[in-house]
C-alpha cells in the first residue's frame with residue numbers, strides 16, 4: 318500500500334513544532350513527510366527586532382533546519398511556495414515544480430498589513446524576516462554614515478519613525494534606544510540630533526497588558542528619548558517621511574530618513590493566492606485546525622484564525638500560539654494517518670506574555686503574575702530559550718540560547 322504523503326509548508330514556529338513532534342511519534346516508513354521552506358534555515362521571528370536595531374547580529378537569530386530534522390523520517394526541500402491547488406491536492410513551487418499531498422500543513426507565517434495606506438509598501442521597512450532585519454540595520458547605519466559625511470547636514474536623516482506601538486513596535490523601540498548611543502559614538506554624532514517617533518492610531522498602546530505595566534513601558538521609553546504620538550494615524554508615507562493625523566486634527570508631516578512599519582500582520586499572501594476564504598489573509602479553521610470543506614488541510618500559526626470565546630475576538634497571532642497549534646496538529650496528523658475519525662480540538666493554554674524593552678528591561682504577565690524590569694527581562698530570555706528547547710532540545714539551547722552558556 319502507498320504511504321500517505323504529508324507536506325508541511327513553512328519551517329517557522331508552527332511548522333517546525335509540527336514536524337519535530339511528528340518525527341518523534343511516527344514509526345519510520347508510516348508516511349512520507351516533506352518539509353518545504355524558502356530558506357535552508359529557521360529564524361526566531363521573535364528576535365528579529367533585535368537584529369533590526371543591530372543589538373543582536375542577524376547570524377545569531379537563525380540555525381540550519383537540518384539540525385533539528387530526523388533525516389530518516391523527514392525530507393527537506395528548500396523552495397518558495399507559490400500557490401496551493403486544494404482541489405487537486407497539490408502545491409506549486411516557484412520554478413514550476415508541483416508537489417502532490419494527501420495531508421497538507423500550511424504554516425507560512427504572515428506578511429505586513431499596510432491597510433491600503435498610500436506609500437507604505439514603497440517607502441517603509443517591515444520586520445518580517447532575517448534579510449529584512451539586516452536591511453533595516455544597514456539602512457539606519459547608512460543614514461548615520463551619510464550624516465557624518467555630508468557638509469550641509471540634513472537632521473531629518475536621523476529621525477526614525479516607528480508606525481504601530483503594538484508588541485513588535487514597542488520591542489523594536491526598546492532595542493533602538495539601546496543602539497542609538499552606540500551609533501552616535503561610532504559616527505561622532507550628538508545624541509540630541511537623533512529623533513525617535515512612535516505613531517499609534519489606537520488610543521491605547523499594548524492593549525494586552527494592564528495600565529500599570531504599559532505606563533511603566535511608556536515612561537521608560539520616553540526617558541530614553543522616544544516621542545509618542547498616540548491616537549494618531551499614519552495617512553501616507555513618502556520618500557521624505559510620513560504624514561500623520563490626530564483624530565479630528567490637521568495632517569502634519571514628519572520628515573524622516575527611516576520609517577519602520579509595524580502596525581499589524583495578515584496571513585501569508587500564498588493563502589489568498591490559493592483561493593481560501595479568509596479574514597485579513599487568515600483562514601478560519603475548525604477546532605481540529607483543519608479547513609472547512611478540506612479536512613486533509615491543516616492551517617496553523619499566523620495563517621490561522623481562531624476565535625477566543627471569552628472575548629469573541631480572534632486570538633492575536635503569536636509564537637506561543639503557533640507552537641501550541643503545531644503540537645495539536647502533529648497529534649491530529651498522526652490520528653489521520655492511523656485512520657482515526659475523531660480528532661483533538663485545539664484549546665489555547667495562555668502561559669503569559671513578556672514584551673522586552675531592550676536588553677535588560679521588559680514588562681510581562683506570566684501565569685497571571687505581573688512582572689517589570691530585570692525580572693521580566695530574565696523571564697523574556699527564559700521564554701526565548703524555551704522555544705529553542707521545545708524544537709531542538711538542550712543542544713540547540715546551548716548553541717543559540719540567550720543566556721550565553723558557551
Ligand SMILES: Cc1cc2nc3c(=O)[nH]c(=O)nc-3n(C[C@H](O)[C@H](O)[C@H](O)COP(=O)(O)OP(=O)(O)OC[C@H]3O[C@@H](n4cnc5c(N)ncnc54)[C@H](O)[C@@H]3O)c2cc1C
Pocket residue numbers: 326327328329330331332353354355356359360362363364365366396397398399424425426427444445446484485488585587617618619620634635636637638639671672
Ligand atoms: C519582531 C517580532 C517580535 C515578536 N515577538 C513575539 C513574542 O515576544 N512572543 C510571541 O509569542 N510572538 C511574537 N511575535 C509574533 C511571532 O513571531 C509570530 O506569531 C510567529 O512567528 C508565527 O509563527 P508561524 O509558524 O506562523 O510563522 P513564522 O515563524 O513566521 O514562520 C513562517 C515560515 O514560513 C516561511 N515562508 C514564508 N513564506 C514562504 C513561501 N512562500 N515559501 C516557503 N516558505 C515560506 C518563512 O521563511 C518562515 O520560515 C513577534 C513577531 C515579530 C515580527
